[in-house]
Amino acid sequence: MSLFWAITLMSDHKGHHLSRRYLSVFMLVPALVLFCHFLYFAPFPEWYVCFDLLLQFFGMMVFPLYHIYFRLLTVDDKISFKKHIRFLLLPLAIFIVYTIAVFNAPLPEYKAWLFNKIINPGSQSIKFLHVARIMLQIGFLIQCIYCIVANHILINKYADRAVKFYSDMRDAKAKYARMLNLSIIVSGMVTLALVVVGRTFLMTADEMIFMGWSVLTVAVYLIGSLGAKQKVINPDMELPMEDEPAQLVKQTVIEQDIFINKIMSEFRENKIYLNSDLTIHDLAKIVGTNRTYLSAAINQNFNQNFCAFVNGYRVTELERIMLENPDYLLDQYVLLCGFGSVNSMKRSVSASKGMSFSNFRSTLLMKKGA
Numbered sequence: 001m002s003l004f005w006a007i008t009l010m011s012d013h014k015g016h017h018l019s020r021r022y023l024s025v026f027m028l029v030p031a032l033v034l035f036c037h038f039l040y041f042a043p044f045p046e047w048y049v050c051f052d053l054l055l056q057f058f059g060m061m062v063f064p065l066y067h068i069y070f071r072l073l074t075v076d077d078k079i080s081f082k083k084h085i086r087f088l089l090l091p092l093a094i095f096i097v098y099t100i101a102v103f104n105a106p107l108p109e110y111k112a113w114l115f116n117k118i119i120n121p122g123s124q125s126i127k128f129l130h131v132a133r134i135m136l137q138i139g140f141l142i143q144c145i146y147c148i149v150a151n152h153i154l155i156n157k158y159a160d161r162a163v164k165f166y167s168d169m170r171d172a173k174a175k176y177a178r179m180l181n182l183s184i185i186v187s188g189m190v191t192l193a194l195v196v197v198g199r200t201f202l203m204t205a206d207e208m209i210f211m212g213w214s215v216l217t218v219a220v221y222l223i224g225s226l227g228a229k230q231k232v233i234n235p236d237m238e239l240p241m242e243d244e245p246a247q248l249v250k251q252t253v254i255e256q257d258i259f260i261n262k263i264m265s266e267f268r269e270n271k272i273y274l275n276s277d278l279t280i281h282d283l284a285k286i287v288g289t290n291r292t293y294l295s296a297a298i299n300q301n302f303n304q305n306f307c308a309f310v311n312g313y314r315v316t317e318l319e320r321i322m323l324e325n326p327d328y329l330l331d332q333y334v335l336l337c338g339f340g341s342v343n344s345m346k347r348s349v350s351a352s353k354g355m356s357f358s359n360f361r362s363t364l365l366m367k368k369g370a
Helices: 004-009 020-027 028-041 043-072 079-089 089-104 106-115 126-158 159-165 177-200 206-229 255-266 279-288 291-302 307-325 332-337 342-353 355-369
Strands: none
Touching: 004 020, 004 206, 020 028, 020 043, 020 089, 020 206, 028 043, 028 206, 043 079, 043 089, 043 106, 043 177, 079 089, 089 126, 106 126, 126 177, 159 291, 159 342, 177 206, 255 279, 255 291, 279 291, 291 307, 307 342, 307 355, 332 342, 342 355
């Protein structure tokens, strides 16, 4: 299932946003982890010995990497080594300790220890391995809890962005994001339960392995499926980026006019706002600039952020269409005007016109009747 979604998301050329590309690569991590577990329980002892370090490394990385995915959906525009490395420091440190313990142990003892065979309990190398394994388990627990809590905080803190940009025609709001976090919660609980009972017990309890892997398969399916459905949560982020300095103030008046004319041409002539998936990144590519530069231009020239600027055009289009076709269903207005959802349309009308959608519609109908 993990490989299925990795391949599917990679081959989906319609999903160009970084979060989807990141998820396609991320799906390779649980695929590798589960493959290593398969080698252990199959069992293929000689093969598993070669993969144990990979299992421990990527097993420790699953939750922090998943948290980075959530950050890309909410607060981060790109992957940044400086910004994201802090989430990987703990698993890296614990993995280094475990690696030292592995290479410190004689190979025969290491192999016997991996498969819980009786060996000299007084061996210093085995004691070191035991300590390293306990560190792995504690670190895994910390990463799991942190990921679940931090993701939940992100969803709640940036719910306004989720409501605006993570929705379908029926306005799913942040439901998909919460389901994504629920999937990782279930995965974490099942994994922790398997870790607690231990490999020795699992080797004699096939039904528990089958049950656990079935739950994990469903969770992985949900993560991949929801990731494929989602839209970008933060297309109108206005925070400056370090490598994209806004230099609009250094332009001449003529240069600024040319740049603004490009933007206006896209909106007035090409009606780019009718694309409900339009993001500030899309417009920046079209007019040949970066996100921060474009954001500064819109703020300075129109005294609006990107979201308000785009929705202003959509509300104007809504007003025109509603006057011509007052009997359309709300979903039809949404489709024709470029809104992401019915609720998004209502919010945009309220923000732009200072009145509720029902009052806005009534006013237009009175205007048409007059």
